[in-house]
Amino acid sequence: xxxxxxxxxxxxxxxxIVQINCTYQTSGFNGxxxxxxxxxxAPTFLSYNVLDGLEEKGRFSSFLSRSKGYSYLLLKxxxxxxxxxxxxxxxxxxxxxxxxxxxTTLQVKP
Amino acid sequence: DADVTQTPRNRITKxxxxxxxxxxxxxxxxxxxxxxxxxxxxxxxxxxxFDVKDINKGEISDGYSVSRQAQAKFSLSLESAIPNQTAxxxxxxxxxxxxxxxxxxxxxxxxxxxxx
Numbered sequence: 001x002x003x004x005x006x007x008x009x010x011x012x013x014x015x016x017i018v019q020i021n022c023t024y025q026t027s028g029f030n031g032x033x034x035x036x037x038x039x040x041x042a043p044t045f046l047s048y049n050v051l052d053g054l055e056e057k058g059r060f061s062s063f064l065s066r067s068k069g070y071s072y073l074l075l076k077x078x079x080x081x082x083x084x085x086x087x088x089x090x091x092x093x094x095x096x097x098x099x100x101x102x103x104t105t106l107q108v109k110p
Numbered sequence: 111d112a113d114v115t116q117t118p119r120n121r122i123t124k125x126x127x128x129x130x131x132x133x134x135x136x137x138x139x140x141x142x143x144x145x146x147x148x149x150x151x152x153x154x155x156x157x158x159x160f161d162v163k164d165i166n167k168g169e170i171s172d173g174y175s176v177s178r179q180a181q182a183k184f185s186l187s188l189e190s191a192i193p194n195q196t197a198x199x200x201x202x203x204x205x206x207x208x209x210x211x212x213x214x215x216x217x218x219x220x221x222x223x224x225x226x
Binding site: 008031048101 | 151152153200213
């Protein structure tokens, strides 16, 4: 079967750094996405990893270890607007179908 | 204008009613998807289509049907709605890349459906 695990909730302070972890066990692997979703809104694309290593994009970075079935999303210099759910999604095959984790709700406090 | 639109945005209906949710896109993408989102369960794939003549079941297709009327339109139907189909429904699209590369999905604003 396909299984993707993320923590349900996290809390962090404005200006700090937070790391959101994602572990996966899938029948195959063709890449991992991170999406951001504000309450009541559509998910929006943050990052895509298909090779091991760190991908940096401004305040957000995403890391992948395929051998460990592990990824994390790193958010630096947290802002109040970063309060949202962060969704990890894996593509098990080249069909393009995404399997989503349940999402991590991040609350940023002043 | 939004690239991926969904209608209606909110709908309340009764058990047993037939309902259709519509999705349109102006991105020119071949691939379209329907998901439902429930608290604590994340997004789950209902159906997906890679072109007008290609329709595939996702992980939770029972109780749903779809129609790909054109490249830009993909509708989801609930033939006889039941309360546990109350959820937030998202349509998404993605492009097709050469060499098998996977491209990100773009989501519509969602339809909040309540079945009484």
